[in-house]
Amino acid sequence: MVAAPLSSRNLALALAYLLPSVTAHIALWDPAMYGWDPNDPNQSEPVTPLYNLTFNQWWFHGYINDPPAAGAMMNLPSGGTYHGQVACNKALTTYGDNPPQQTGLYACEGDLPAGGTGAMHTSDAWESPDPVDVMGCGIAIAYESDVTKIKPSDFTVITVNYTCPWFKHVDFQIPSDLPPCPEGGCHCVWGWVHNIDAGSEQMFLNGYRCNVTGATGTVALPQAEVARKCPVEKSNCTIGSKQPHYWLQQEQNNNLQGYYDPPFYNADYGFTNGAQTDLFAAVTSSTCNRRKRALQTMYDSPTALERHEKRNANRRARVAARDTAGQLVPANASSPLFTAPVESEQESLELALGLRRGPREGSALELGLGQARRRTSSGMVARKTC
Ligand SMILES: *[C@@H]1O[C@H](CO)[C@@H](O)[C@H](O)[C@H]1NC(C)=O
Ligand SMILES: *[C@@H]1O[C@H](CO)[C@@H](O)[C@H](O)[C@H]1NC(C)=O
Ligand SMILES: *[C@@H]1O[C@H](CO)[C@@H](O)[C@H](O)[C@H]1NC(C)=O
Ligand SMILES: *[C@@H]1O[C@H](CO)[C@@H](O)[C@H](O)[C@H]1NC(C)=O
Ligand SMILES: *[C@@H]1O[C@H](CO)[C@@H](O)[C@H](O)[C@H]1NC(C)=O
Ligand SMILES: *[C@@H]1O[C@H](CO)[C@@H](O)[C@H](O)[C@H]1NC(C)=O
Helix, strand or coil: CCCCCCCHHHHHHHHHHHHHHHHCCCEECCCCECCCCCCCCCCCHHHCCECCCCHHHHHHHHCCCCCCCCCCCEEEECCCEEEEEEECCHHHCCCCCCHHHHCCCECCCCCCCCCCHHHHCCCCCCCCCCCCCCCCEEEEEECCCCHHHCCHHHCEEEEEECCCCCECEEEEECCCCCCCCCCCCEEEEEEECCCCCCCCCCEEEEEEEEEEECCCCCCCCCCCECCCCCCCCHHHCCCCCECCCCECCCCCCCECCCCCCCCCCCHHHCCCCEECCCCCHHHHHHHHHHHHHHHHHHHHCHHHHHHHHHHHHHHHHHHHCECCCCCECCCCCCCHHHHCCCCCHHHHHHHHCCCCCCCCCCCCCCCCCCEEEEECCCCCEEEEEC
8 A cells, every 4th residue: 555645734734743752842940950041931952852862961961061040049948849840841931931822731732632742751631630641750959069079879859749741830849857958059950751652762851950948957868779660569669768760871870771661750669759758768777777686686695785885885985085175085984974874775775776865965875876877978967766
């Protein structure tokens, strides 16, 4: 059978069908984006999908040398909501200059029956109030104000929205336990990877200067791990803070899954819908489990218990040997710190399990007991009671 030649109208129609999935994709639009052009209200280059690129081409969408205007900041309110706008073109957002284009509900638009679904790479019916195939998007943060110092593994996903991208206005819930950003602010990335049932495979990632406003957290985020695939076996999900997905590029992928096995920002990779509330869970579980095992061993063996008490006494002596300026001075056996009673077995167990608060900060009894500490590059101490 010979295909009928396309009339110019049909050709235009065919092209119109093709165009959205070829040229129109999605970005999260915020003036604090790297690559933001303040003079172009119809900007669309940042939506270009990332595929098979070198690190410099995909990292910060290739815009690392094109920072946002001084003072532009994506503000993420601690314990609150960041109201984001995802769209195929800046013109559709409140940052465009043509109001009639800004009224649509969806991230992308199209005149054909499929509307903007092509650019969203989903099998959901156009204008569905409850999309189920869009796979989610997320925002990750790195506590570093100098963008040139950031490594991909420095980012931690802090918020996810499972129904993104679909509606243009997307709410991202911000965890309430984030520490404040350093002077000069933090950096963030927005990431999305779509399902395989529409269009070619690719990754979406844009970079932003960001800040956590009203932050009251006192504990630095632990090192984030790669998010493992766990669609069925939930015990296989990565526990605690997780990195964004870096996938399908020539260099520095952290997810090595194949072309038809894209990683998502949803429950299939252990991300909850909304604020990520498990950011410190790995510190708690790994350090505490180790400590619980050690303590159990100690209780099973009287000699181990004796050794523990000796260690405890030595530790106390070392603390007692420090003067107020932190200089080491000879141990003073008359000092109250040195003569304070060692905790009982029961107290020791409770301390280690975090059921009892340690005595004075930095005192002999607290050192090495009941607390997991993690020193970070910024000097903050991540500490978690088991
Ligand atoms: C942006 O696009 C709108 C219509 O799509 C047009 O009216 C306007 O002139 C464009 N603005 C610029 C700066 O190109
Ligand atoms: C990836 O890009 C390189 C050149 O940059 C090209 O040679 C190669 O064919 C591309 N691979 C795929 C799978 O597109
Ligand atoms: C995701 O964003 C939508 C708006 O697009 C909002 O209605 C919904 O509450 C958000 N979900 C979460 C978990 O914040
Ligand atoms: C970040 O927000 C805090 C308010 O919570 C503010 O004090 C600080 O100056 C902001 N940092 C930057 C770089 O804007
Ligand atoms: C657990 O995750 C690893 C890494 O993604 C995968 O290779 C393994 O098959 C998973 N196991 C189960 C039981 O899902
Ligand atoms: C040892 O500690 C006691 C009690 O704090 C104090 O009175 C005494 O002066 C200290 N001795 C030395 C040598 O620092």
